[in-house]
Amino acid sequence: MHSREIFPRSIWSSIPLNKRIWIHRLRTFLAVFPTIFLALILPCTGSDQQPETLKQLIDMYDPASCQECHEEIYAQWQNSHHARSITGIFMARYLKKGPLSVRNPREATRKNFPCFKCHLPQLEKATDAVAAEIAAVILNNDQTTMQKLNISCMVCHQDKGVVHGLPERDVMYGPKAEKEYPEEEHMRVKKSPFMKQAAMCGQCHGLGPVFEFEHPIQCATLYGSYLHAYIPSGGSQTCQDCHMKKADHTCPPNFNDRMDISKRLRQALTMEVNTLAYRFQPIENRFVPMIVLKTKITSNAGHRIPDG
Ligand code: HEC
Ligand code: HEC
Numbered sequence: 222m223h224s225r226e227i228f229p230r231s232i233w234s235s236i237p238l239n240k241r242i243w244i245h246r247l248r249t250f251l252a253v254f255p256t257i258f259l260a261l262i263l264p265c266t267g268s269d270q271q272p273e274t275l276k277q278l279i280d281m282y283d284p285a286s287c288q289e290c291h292e293e294i295y296a297q298w299q300n301s302h303h304a305r306s307i308t309g310i311f312m313a314r315y316l317k318k319g320p321l322s323v324r325n326p327r328e329a330t331r332k333n334f335p336c337f338k339c340h341l342p343q344l345e346k347a348t349d350a351v352a353a354e355i356a357a358v359i360l361n362n363d364q365t366t367m368q369k370l371n372i373s374c375m376v377c378h379q380d381k382g383v384v385h386g387l388p389e390r391d392v393m394y395g396p397k398a399e400k401e402y403p404e405e406e407h408m409r410v411k412k413s414p415f416m417k418q419a420a421m422c423g424q425c426h427g428l429g430p431v432f433e434f435e436h437p438i439q440c441a442t443l444y445g446s447y448l449h450a451y452i453p454s455g456g457s458q459t460c461q462d463c464h465m466k467k468a469d470h471t472c473p474p475n476f477n478d479r480m481d482i483s484k485r486l487r488q489a490l491t492m493e494v495n496t497l498a499y500r501f502q503p504i505e506n507r508f509v510p511m512i513v514l515k516t517k518i519t520s521n522a523g524h525r526i527p528d529g
């Protein structure tokens with residue numbers, strides 16, 4: 222049980238974050254005290270072990286424990302496309318037909334599963350047995366398990382938090398990491414300037430085909446457009462500036478919210494319309510009404526739209 226669940230929701234939300242941490246510490250101490258002795262006599266299980274089952278992989282990246290303190294960010298993330306990075310990609314179709322298809326889920330390996338480089342990059346850490354388990358989950362349309370496979374907090378704040386994806390062991394990366402954080406509850410937090418850079422998002426939002434796989438496919442291309450069109454024409458904002466204002470983890474646009482999408486697009490694509498009406502007289506006594514319509518659409522986005 223989380224500390225959050227001991228209090229009614231309204232009271233818990235009104236407790237300042239630093240006080241919540243102390244409540245959490247006290248509760249954790251009381252809860253773990255009897256198990257400390259057991260922990261001493263049981264062999265240690267290292268956190269850097271390669272996950273050999275799908276369950277181990279899911280547990281390793283489970284964001285549930287972050288919810289307790291980072292309640293707002295967690296709720297935003299849950300509403301984001303990052304939280305459903307597998308359920309919307311029609312993977313079953315690719316597994317049944319075409320170059321990625323497998324006759325049996327057991328034939329799926331990390332090498333022939335290119336979609337996961339960006340939609341579930343943590344698979345890279347696991348074994349081929351886990352890739353096979355995931356293929357079975359997808360082919361059986363096991364939605365409950367698929368929902369647990371996503372781009373969770375640790376994917377961005379650890380694996381993708383430093384350049385070249387070589388994070389230090391047991392370190393989590395944040396944009397500031399200067400405030401006090403509850404050390405015994407947290408992995409060590411380090412400041413990573415990379416978290417504020419466009420390249421952080423570019424790791425998945427696409428430059429080119431993924432040549433390291435058996436079937437190099439290309440899905441997202443947007444970061445290329447950002448680098449080759451927006452930046453050379455004087456653009457100075459990062460992806461985070463436009464898509465994560467005030468660290469908003471919903472990362473809009475949310476394609477499931479049509480109203481919000483139209484509002485955002487109206488702001489993003491400003492349209493100027495100039496008209497001139499006149500009459501054209503090709504022959505005597507014949508007047509043809511004419512109109513000149515000049516439209517200018519300006520994209521205020523940091524890349525082509527639509528793009529992906
Ligand atoms: C898609 C990548 C991504 C995911 C997933 C993600 N984050 Fe972040 N997070 C970022 C980036 C980038 C920033 C820095 C934004 C900035 O400062 O411009 C950030 C900032 C933060 C901050 C600092 C907020 C502040 O006020 O400066 C916290 C805390 C945080 N994230 C926690 C979480 C938690 C908890 C989750 C999971 C529920 C999560 N993040 C999921 C990319 C991500
Ligand atoms: C017991 C409460 C607690 C839990 C549990 C917790 N955090 Fe934090 N975390 C904090 C506090 C407090 C800070 C200090 C900064 C702040 O006030 O947001 C912090 C800071 C951070 C930062 C650094 C933000 C920066 O300013 O650079 C990140 C990233 C982060 N947490 C992610 C996570 C993730 C991911 C999880 C789950 C694996 C998690 N936290 C679990 C309380 C918690």
Ligand code: HEC
Binds near residue numbers: 339342376422473
């Ligand atoms: C680990 C890979 C990864 C990283 C890092 C990442 N994204 Fe994403 N992002 C994705 C995937 C995959 C989707 C599509 C999920 C789906 O709907 O299937 C997505 C969806 C989105 C969307 C929703 C719109 C859409 O077309 O689906 C936005 C906006 C977005 N990301 C912005 C960002 C920003 C800004 C950053 C950097 C702070 C970032 N992403 C970092 C992989 C990533």
Ligand code: HEC
Binds near residue numbers: 422461463474485
């Ligand atoms: C100057 C602001 C700006 C910058 C910089 C920017 N974007 Fe966008 N982005 C937009 C706007 C505006 C839209 C379209 C309307 C919307 O937000 O709904 C958009 C749309 C998107 C979409 C949805 C795809 C589509 O075709 O609609 C994704 C994904 C995305 N951006 C990711 C990124 C990433 C990743 C970066 C950094 C490499 C980035 N954006 C940089 C403003 C920006």
Ligand code: HEC
Binds near residue numbers: 315335337427476
């Ligand atoms: C290089 C990283 C990368 C690879 C590899 C990749 N994707 Fe994507 N994919 C993304 C990102 C980032 C987005 C979100 C931005 C966008 O809409 O393009 C996305 C979006 C999608 C979407 C739209 C999601 C939605 O909710 O509307 C589908 C479908 C999709 N990918 C399918 C696939 C499939 C299938 C594969 C494997 C054959 C694959 N992707 C491989 C990065 C990738």
